[in-house]
Amino acid sequence: MMAVMVLLAGAVVWKECGERGGHGFIRAEVFGGFEEPKITPPRKGEAPVFQEEIINKNQNLPFVHVCSIVELAGGDLGALWYGGPYEYCHENRIYFSTLKDGAWTAPLVIMTPEKVERDLGRPIRCLGNPLLIQSSDGSLRLLFVTIAMGRWSGAQINTCLSKDRGRNWSRVERLTLSPLCNFSELVRNRPIPLTPPSARGGEGWCVPLYQELIGKFPELLWLKQVDGRLIAEKSRMAGGCATLQPSLIPINKESAVALLRDWTQAKRVFMSRTKDGGQTWSRPVPTNLPNPDAGISGLLLSDGRLILAFNDSIILREKLSLALSDDLGASWKNLFLLEHDADAVSSYPFMKRTSDGLIRMVYTHEGDDIKMLTINESWIAAQPEGKLEPSVR
Amino acid sequence: MSLQTLHHLYAALAPWSALSLLLLGRGPYLSRVRIVGSLFLALFVLRIPIAGWTCFQWVMSLEPNPSFTLTALLAVALLQRVGRVQLFSPEDWKAAWFFGALASLILYPMGLGLTSMDPYVLGWRFVLPVAVAVVAIVLILRGNRFGLILLLPFIGFLLGLQESQNFWDAVIDPFYGGGAILIALGICWQGIRRRKSLKSL
Numbered sequence: 001m002m003a004v005m006v007l008l009a010g011a012v013v014w015k016e017c018g019e020r021g022g023h024g025f026i027r028a029e030v031f032g033g034f035e036e037p038k039i040t041p042p043r044k045g046e047a048p049v050f051q052e053e054i055i056n057k058n059q060n061l062p063f064v065h066v067c068s069i070v071e072l073a074g075g076d077l078g079a080l081w082y083g084g085p086y087e088y089c090h091e092n093r094i095y096f097s098t099l100k101d102g103a104w105t106a107p108l109v110i111m112t113p114e115k116v117e118r119d120l121g122r123p124i125r126c127l128g129n130p131l132l133i134q135s136s137d138g139s140l141r142l143l144f145v146t147i148a149m150g151r152w153s154g155a156q157i158n159t160c161l162s163k164d165r166g167r168n169w170s171r172v173e174r175l176t177l178s179p180l181c182n183f184s185e186l187v188r189n190r191p192i193p194l195t196p197p198s199a200r201g202g203e204g205w206c207v208p209l210y211q212e213l214i215g216k217f218p219e220l221l222w223l224k225q226v227d228g229r230l231i232a233e234k235s236r237m238a239g240g241c242a243t244l245q246p247s248l249i250p251i252n253k254e255s256a257v258a259l260l261r262d263w264t265q266a267k268r269v270f271m272s273r274t275k276d277g278g279q280t281w282s283r284p285v286p287t288n289l290p291n292p293d294a295g296i297s298g299l300l301l302s303d304g305r306l307i308l309a310f311n312d313s314i315i316l317r318e319k320l321s322l323a324l325s326d327d328l329g330a331s332w333k334n335l336f337l338l339e340h341d342a343d344a345v346s347s348y349p350f351m352k353r354t355s356d357g358l359i360r361m362v363y364t365h366e367g368d369d370i371k372m373l374t375i376n377e378s379w380i381a382a383q384p385e386g387k388l389e390p391s392v393r
Numbered sequence: 394m395s396l397q398t399l400h401h402l403y404a405a406l407a408p409w410s411a412l413s414l415l416l417l418g419r420g421p422y423l424s425r426v427r428i429v430g431s432l433f434l435a436l437f438v439l440r441i442p443i444a445g446w447t448c449f450q451w452v453m454s455l456e457p458n459p460s461f462t463l464t465a466l467l468a469v470a471l472l473q474r475v476g477r478v479q480l481f482s483p484e485d486w487k488a489a490w491f492f493g494a495l496a497s498l499i500l501y502p503m504g505l506g507l508t509s510m511d512p513y514v515l516g517w518r519f520v521l522p523v524a525v526a527v528v529a530i531v532l533i534l535r536g537n538r539f540g541l542i543l544l545l546p547f548i549g550f551l552l553g554l555q556e557s558q559n560f561w562d563a564v565i566d567p568f569y570g571g572g573a574i575l576i577a578l579g580i581c582w583q584g585i586r587r588r589k590s591l592k593s594l
Contacts (some may be wrong), residue, residue, distance in 0.1 A: 215506025
């Protein structure tokens with residue numbers, strides 16, 4: 001019996017070590033840290049770019065939310081969001097639209113609750129928070145959450161794969177990431193590609209994750225894809241009941257800054273840093289930027305400064321602003337007030353730099369529009385930095 | 394058989410065993426008709442549709458990964474009840490409850506955010522299988538049959554019977570953990586009362 005036990009334990013350990021490198025694949029020896037951000041500085045005399053557009057002009061849905069963008073193979077831009085009659089409605093679907101020849105295609109339904117229920121063989125309440133990852137082999141991996149019961153605290157993460165640019169999707173699989181009935185794991189914000197240790201090592205991504213069941217805290221989802229097969233595990237950035245929805249900004253392979261949504265009475269954007277490729281993070285500290293318990297998104301600029309989209313208020317989401325930091329997130333100066341309408345909400349920004357050097361940002365506007373802002377670094381440089389101060393003292 | 398069907402069949406074992414035990418009741422005499430009837434009735438109840446989904450599918454949307462430990466303990470309880478044989482001694486049960494209580498006290502508070510350290514991550518590393526194997530070997534050496542039950546998470550994990558790929562889910566789930574804490578507290582409370590009454594004599 002002892003021999004059987006030892007053999008079984010050995011087989012399980014071998015299985016764990018074979019797939020995940022024994023210590024988990026977040027260790028630097030298996031994945032070589034964050035992929036270095038490829039940023040080309042603006043050319044001299046480059047004209048400033050500032051464009052705003054509505055992505056889902058003729059969709060006419062009462063509720064749309066949590067938009068994200070992805071640069072597809074070939075350089076086209078794709079946007080996806082979920083929407084329907086209202087936030088927790090079973091009828092909500094995930095929509096996908098691509099930017100072709102300067103115009104957004106009509107939104108295509110890429111995920112329905114019916115498909116999720118059919119594939120998983122169990123009921124769900126509703127779906128939300130979609131995110132797309134473009135693989136180097138041209139396939140698209142969709143990550144999204146579904147609620148089993150209750151509200152977002154009862155959410156679980158699902159994934160599936162498309163090899164034809166989002167028209168057809170593989171069977172939906174559930175990722176088990178939480179010990180208590182797999183409840184309360186949500187994705188939100190830009191995934192960061194990881195440096196593979198070798199050509200045979202597969203592709204890897206670090207996806208911002210958060211939990212909000214009993215505590216509210218930020219986590220990271222580490223994904224490794226080898227021949228279409230996905231291995232997933234997570235790590236924690238901070239515990240407690242204070243911050244969530246991290247926006248990761250890699251500085252180099254080992255260092256990154258995370259900016260966090262606040263759930264405390266501080267009502268500030270929080271900041272944390274890593275120097276070991278995301279394995280350990282400093283204790284989150286409040287910055288001078290206000291946060292009304294709302295999503296944020298940031299990026300690294302070519303001159304080493306950081307740019308952040310945030311709601312410039314401690315109560316409501318009526319103002320959406322851009323801010324700059326020249327000390328890696330420790331202090332911030334307001335750059336530009338994008339939206340300010342006391343009767344409308346602008347929230348959940350998602351910022352991404354595309355290979356043409358432009359900075360694209362999508363966000364929910366007035367609850368039923370998905371708006372995209374396109375800017376370049378020349379436009380940022382032309383702004384009177386620090387003229388506006390953050391709303392909170 | 395698809396992997397999903399396998400996951401569903403395995404996940405159905407724990408609720409079916411628990412429901413069968415409930416239907417069998419605690420009466421001293423069990424007729425063969427009662428036994429067979431209870432086992433089939435439990436199966437029937439799990440297949441009753443509610444809002445287009447069977448009771449089992451609703452249960453699975455709540456807990457898709459019942460642990461192999463819980464499933465095995467329910468199977469032992471069911472076999473003992475139906476076969477009127479003692480497979481587990483009170484000491485074996487005690488080990489099961491204290492192991493479950495300890496494991497859930499290690500996993501759940503920290504796993505749900507109490508600290509910056511997340512013990513759930515250990516379920517993807519070699520540490521947890523080695524720790525469980527050591528506990529199982531110690532229990533087997535002491536002649537405790539719960540040690541044999543601890544073989545099953547390893548077998549089930551290797552066969553991929555669960556949707557989860559985290560070894561914690563093979564060992565413990567909130568139902569086993571919660572129940573184990575309550576029963577372990579009860580055992581401790583009884584021990585304290587017994588010691589007090591012995592002192593007063």
